[in-house]
Amino acid sequence: MVYRGVFERAIHYNKKDCYTVAIYKSKDVGIPDDARKSTLYQDGKIRFSAVGYNLPRSAQTEVVLQGEWMEGQYGLQLRVFKWDESVPLTLAGIKGYLCSGLLKGIGASTAEAIVARFGLDSLMVLENQPERYLEINGITENRLDEIREAYHQSIAIRDLVAFLAPYNITPTTAQRIYSEFGIKSIQIVRKSPYELCRISGFGFRRVDEIAQKTGWSTDDPMRMRGALFCVLREARKDDGHLFLPRDELVRRALAMLNANLLSDEQTSEEALSDVLYETVCSKDLVSLKDSVYLEKDFLAEASAAKRVARILATPGSAIKITQSLDNILSKLGITLAPLQRKAIEMVFQYNLSIITGAPGTGKTMVLKIVLEVFRRLNPTGKIELAAPTGRASQRMAESTGFQDAKTLHNLLGLTAGDDEQEADKKRDVLDADLVVVDETSMADMWLSNQLFSRLKQGARILLVGDPDQLPSVGPGCFLRELIECGLVPVTTLNQIFRQSNGSLITRNAAAINHNHGKLDFGKEFQFSACETTKQAAELIHRIYMGEVRNYGVEHVQILSPFKKEGAASTKELNLVIRESVNPASSDRPELIYGTQIYRCHDRVIQTKNRDDVYNGDIGTIVEVLAGDEPEIVVAFTSDRTVRYGVEELEQLELAYALTVHKAMGSEFKCVIMPMLIAHKIMLDRNIVYTAITRAKESIFLVGQYSALTMAINRSSLQRNTHLGALVRAYYQKLTGSLEKRPA
Secondary structure, three states, X not given: OEEEEEEEEEEEEOOOOOEEEEEEEEOOOOOOHHHOOOOOOOOOOEEEEEEEEOOOOOOOOEEEEEEEEEEEOOEEEEEEEEEEEEOXXXXXXXXXXXXXXXXXXXXXXXXXXXXXXXXXXXXXXXXXXXXXXXXXOOOOHHHHHHHHHHHHHHHHHHHHHHHHXXXXXXXXXXXXXXXXXXXXXXXXXXXXXXXXXXXXXXXXXXXXXXXXXXXXXXXXXXXXXXXXXHHHHHHHHHHXXXXXXXXXXXXXXXXXHHOOOOHHHOOOHHHHXXXXXXXXXXXXXXXXXXXXXXXXXXXXXHHHHHHHHHHHHOOOOOOOOXXXXXXXXXXXXXOOOHHHHHHHHXXXXXXXXXXXXXXXXXXXXXXXXXXXXXXXXXXXXXXXXXXXXXXXXXXXXXXXXXXXXXXHHHHXXXXXXXXXXXXXXXXXXXXXXXXXXXXXXHOOHHHHHHHHOOEOOOOEEEEEEOXXXXXXXXXXXXXXXXHHOOOOOEEEEOOOOXXXXXXXXXXXXXXXXXXXXXXXXXXXXXXXXXXXXXXXXHHHHHHHHHHHHHHOHHHEEEEEOOOOOOOOOHXXXXXXXXXXXXXXXXXXXXXXXXXXXXXXXXXXXXXXXXXXXXXXOEEEEEEEEOOOOOEEEEEEEOOEEEEEEHHHHHHEEEOOEEEHHHHOOOOEEEEEEEEOXXXXXXXXXXXXXXXXXXXXXXXXXEEOHHHHHHHHOOOOOOOOOOHHHHHHHHHHHHHOOOOOOOO
């Protein structure tokens, strides 16, 4: 469906991805009645809402919008797949387009000067002889670069969306392609489509379908390159691998290339091996002995290893802390276990050290004492505390009393969307004498390298975490590799303080961690058997309602391996639980956004970092405000509330049930977890161990015991990484030995 109209106003515009919600006015009587704004206007034109990417926002040009009608927050909206502008070939029309805001660097006065100088040829000059714009007073070379970039970006995105539309590529995906390749996007998609395999989210089959429809041969070397990149990307995403052995890479790529092809069309191992060799020679992939990496993964791992080795090879400035430590412990009335004291002393002996141990072994207490000792010995020294997630950094601040704890991204000045080049531009040295990172097992290789690349010379860094919990979402196994390399000073705390002595939670967590399938059950650790996913969901519901009566909603948490699939997924459980603990009623106002309902008193979780709240923070909706610009208000703590407009509601999800990954860094009095064969793709020893150790008082596992046994026998920590070996190699190169340097 195609409609002509003129922009009237923007309801929402995202500067990062150019997603636009706007009102257009039109004389087109074909616009559905349900899509027309009810307000009557004197000009007699129909107003309707359109959504899309980088939609024109200039009232000076008529636009042609092609799309389909869909239900949205603002009623029936036109979802735009393709659009074009019709710039009136009049002096007024061209002037209006130039100063519409689409071309950064051109305002009203500049537009008037351009039209006065070039007349009806103004846009032709910009397209073919842009340097002539320098004849206009006030347009410098830098300003002209901005104008040209904005002009070509607008055209490139529009053309890219139009070219990809027949292949069911959404404008969102087209925007991602443009973010990767810029104004060369169309050229690359047409001439080298398999380069799309470098972009996250582009599977080989999807790219191959586009390429085959545009005449590419199945034996083209570019197709083989694309398969190699896709296999490596899938391995890092699905399994956390930084590399694949050469033979495994070739085997997986051949299976991908030859699927559904006749035998005489299939790629041979010899041909693929030749392409792999050429790709490594061109440095698009990196080979270390028999291991093949994506370039960015190898650079991150090698860089991190060099920086760690350099810290270890440099003699630390050991500080005697006995007297200060004893004075602090006496003042606070604290008695430390021997290993806790050893851990504290180690921090002041070495510039890099690790404190590890299961939850409840006193890592937080040790950290509090480390901070007290450091402050006493170095009153002017700067301390930075950080964790990989917002929730973990918030708990760090609460438990230590150090309110400036940050996420690692915030500490390093990074945003979630930063690529390697953007991150390198921000590589400022941290002005910190002591850096402490909690929940380090959640930090992937890339983020860990960013941290170590910013440490100033002589700074002390303490890594805290449990290497047996779920590994990072991104590739690598940074904390475990450092521990196992044998060169980093490590203290492993093993005395449980959080649960009572002899706790079944503690005992069974240890058994699971050591791959022992025989568990002990009792009141605080229960297994409820059932056969189907539906039965498990019903049983979880009953258990949850009973435990909420004992503990309260904020202290009982359902943790599921799956987010969206099946009755025992977080999505389905959240809807069922919400209708039991917070049903619709006249005294509970609610706001409907798309298919989601946000109801007063709902328990919700923040899913993105922002200035006033972190990804992983859990709160309660305390107000729902109606009106022309509806809002909801969420209380995350008694003194911290955050307002959300409709465009920000996508950052919130119901939180009665969470994935285990979302719960990392948190603890609850009671945890309930489905344990089902249907979830087998996500079940392993580390996800069960992590879920169990979130519970302080009681744990309920619901489902099939065979699923629990299967999970205990699988580990998600077996990731392909050479970090430990590289640290040892670089350390030996620097010192001539593999002996630890004395403090």
